[in-house]
Amino acid sequence: xxxxxxxxxxxxxxxxxxxxxxxxxxxxxxxxxxxxxxxxxxxxxxxxxxxxxxxxxxxxxxxxxxxxxxxxxxxxxxxxxxxxxxxxxxxxxxxxxxxxxxxxxxxxxxxxxxxxxxxxxxxxxxxxxxxxxxxxxxxxxxxxxxxxxxxxxxxxxxxxxxxxxxxxxxxxxxxxxxxxxxxxxxxxxxxxxxxxxxxxxxxxxxxxxxxxxxxxxxxxxxxxxxxxxxxxxxxxxxxxxxxxxxxxxxxxxxxxxxxxxxxxxxxxxxxxx
Amino acid sequence: xxxxxxxxxxxxxxxxxxxxxxxxxxxxxxxxxxxxxxxxxxxxxxxxxxxxxxxxxxxxxxxxxxxxxxxxxxxxxxxxxxxxxxxxxxxxxxx
Numbered sequence: 001x002x003x004x005x006x007x008x009x010x011x012x013x014x015x016x017x018x019x020x021x022x023x024x025x026x027x028x029x030x031x032x033x034x035x036x037x038x039x040x041x042x043x044x045x046x047x048x049x050x051x052x053x054x055x056x057x058x059x060x061x062x063x064x065x066x067x068x069x070x071x072x073x074x075x076x077x078x079x080x081x082x083x084x085x086x087x088x089x090x091x092x093x094x095x096x097x098x099x100x101x102x103x104x105x106x107x108x109x110x111x112x113x114x115x116x117x118x119x120x121x122x123x124x125x126x127x128x129x130x131x132x133x134x135x136x137x138x139x140x141x142x143x144x145x146x147x148x149x150x151x152x153x154x155x156x157x158x159x160x161x162x163x164x165x166x167x168x169x170x171x172x173x174x175x176x177x178x179x180x181x182x183x184x185x186x187x188x189x190x191x192x193x194x195x196x197x198x199x200x201x202x203x204x205x206x207x208x209x210x211x212x213x214x215x216x217x218x219x220x221x222x223x224x225x226x227x228x229x230x231x232x233x234x235x236x237x238x239x240x241x242x243x244x245x246x247x248x249x250x251x252x253x254x255x256x257x258x259x260x261x262x263x264x265x266x267x268x269x270x271x272x273x
Numbered sequence: 274x275x276x277x278x279x280x281x282x283x284x285x286x287x288x289x290x291x292x293x294x295x296x297x298x299x300x301x302x303x304x305x306x307x308x309x310x311x312x313x314x315x316x317x318x319x320x321x322x323x324x325x326x327x328x329x330x331x332x333x334x335x336x337x338x339x340x341x342x343x344x345x346x347x348x349x350x351x352x353x354x355x356x357x358x359x360x361x362x363x364x365x366x367x368x
Contacts, residue, residue, distance in 0.1 A: 002332035002358075011335055015356035018344035019337040021363040037341045040357050053355040055348040057341075082354040089353050095336040099365050118325050131325045134367040174362050205312060233316050246316050248323070267323035 001050065001063065004072035010079045013091035015052075022048065023176070052082035060085055103135050104270050111140030115245065115270045119172035121253075122263035132174045136165055136268060146234065147242065148192055148204065155193050158206075163188035167212045169266035170226035171253040177217040178255070180226050184214040190230055199238055206232030206247060222256035228266070245270040337364065 001007055011017050020037065026046070037045035040053035042062065050063040060082045063075065102108055104116025117134040120127040138146070145162045164182035171180045190208035213225035228251030235244040247268040252261035310318075338344040341357070348355045362368045 002335075003328055005328070005331060008331050008335060011356050014353060016344050016348040016351065016353050017335045017337050017356045017358070018341055019339060019358045019360060019364045020341060021339075022359050022361055024363060025341075033341050036345060037357070037359075040341065040345075040355060041359070045359060048359050048361055051357040051359070053345075053348075053357060055345070055352055055354070057345045057348075057355070060354065079356070082356075086354040087352070089351065092351070092353075097334050097336050099333050099337070118323055120323060127323055129329070131323075131329055132367065133325070133330070168367070174368050176362055176367055179367065203313070231316065233313055246320050248316065248319050265323055267320050269320060269324075 001072070001075045004075060007072055007075045007079065010076065010083075012094075014083050014089065015079070022046070052078070054086055100133075100135070106272060107140075107143075111143070113138050113143050113270055115268050117169045117266060117268050119169050119266040120264065121172050122265050127265055128172075132172050134168055136168055138162070138165060143242075146192075146245075147236070147240070148194055148202075152192075152194070155191060158190040158192060158208075160188050163190045163208065163210060166210055166230070166247075166249070166268065167226075169249050169268055170210060170212055170228050170251060170264070171224065172264050172266065173253070173255070178224060180212040180214055180224075184212040185210060186213060187211040190232075192234065201238050201243070202236040202240070204234040204236065206230065206234060210249070210251075216256040219256065224254060224256060225261070226253040226264070227251045227261075228264070232268075241272075242270075243272045339365075 025037070026034065034045065036057050039057050040059055041047075041049070041051045042059040044051075044062065052060040054060060061078060063078050100114075100116070103114045107113050115136040115138065117136055119132040119134065120130070122128065142162050142165065145159050148156045161182075164185045166188075167180040167182050167185050171178060173179070188208070188210045190206055192204045192206050194202055194204050196203040208230040209228065210230060211225070211227045213223050216222040216224055228249035230247060230249055232245065232247035234242060237243050245268070249264075249266040249268070251264050253264050254261040338347060344355055344357070347353075358364075360368060
């Protein structure tokens with residue numbers, strides 16, 4: 001639904017778009033907000049889904065999951081129904097939106113960086129059409145540890161505790177209860193090999209592997225294992241400062257109900273400007 | 274530290290074959306034109322295949338409000354309907 005340009009344009013122009021992370025929302029125990037969300041959804045706030053509501057917060061309609069996956073036209077009709085019920089209002093002024101400031105670009109004031117991650121399953125040999133978006137935040141010291149130490153001549157190992165931070169991209173599930181965390185890592189190594197050192201800078205070819213597994217949240221006897229082979233290229237300027245990082249993780253991840261591991265792929269990237 | 278068993282590693286390698294094929298496909302295209310692909314070019318091609326397309330990330334152009342009470346205040350002020358998206362994850366973190 002939210003990948004259709006007409007649907008997105010209607011929401012941008014004529015609605016107040018509200019996105020709620022259910023886990024954080026109910027965890028905050030804000031009774032007033034929960035009561036309002038229940039009114040907006042007809043008592044279904046606990047369920048995932050898409051709803052329209054009046055300016056007073058009364059439910060207008062809920063978009064069915066079946067239609068959601070099938071037809072942009074059904075989504076447009078769903079939106080227009082709410083627009084007609086509330087009445088005409090002019091289009092909202094265009095707004096520049098940046099949901100992810102600093103994701104994948106530059107450094108924050110404290111020197112930390114947010115690497116941009118895109119994760120996908122691989123279906124029939126092709127990356128799936130449903131990417132998962134994520135970030136890997138490295139502190140200034142952790143970012144520094146990705147770089148070759150002063151004593152390195154041609155090769156160096158990135159410290160394991162840094163490589164563990166990349167566990168987030170091993171399993172391409174968006175639900176954070178299925179997320180592989182650094183403490184779930186069972187094996188991780190990453191080696192940098194310097195090449196092309198010269199007046200224009202240094203290229204560092206990264207190579208390694210990472211394996212992790214965690215218990216399934218609804219049945220701790222079931223394990224979700226993931227593995228990825230890592231390849232990457234870190235480009236440094238002539239003074240040794242990073243200017244671009246590209247890392248690719250090709251591997252597998254297995255949900256508890258899957259008969260065998262599913263192939264996965266992920267991209268982690270960052271650039272200075 | 275635990276290591277992957279030989280069986281798990283074998284299954285992983287088998288399942289990864291299609292991914293390797295994607296990378297090789299890009300290399301073959303260049304090779305057929307008589308161009309030797311550098312490591313940097315291969316990384317760039319693979320990244321382009323994985324990176325989200327504009328259509329896949331178009332929902333990120335919506336000026337989301339992340340509070341139902343704040344959203345309702347805006348809706349009343351602007352006399353507009355509310356579009357409410359209940360997710361299982363944080364849309365500005367992992368989703």
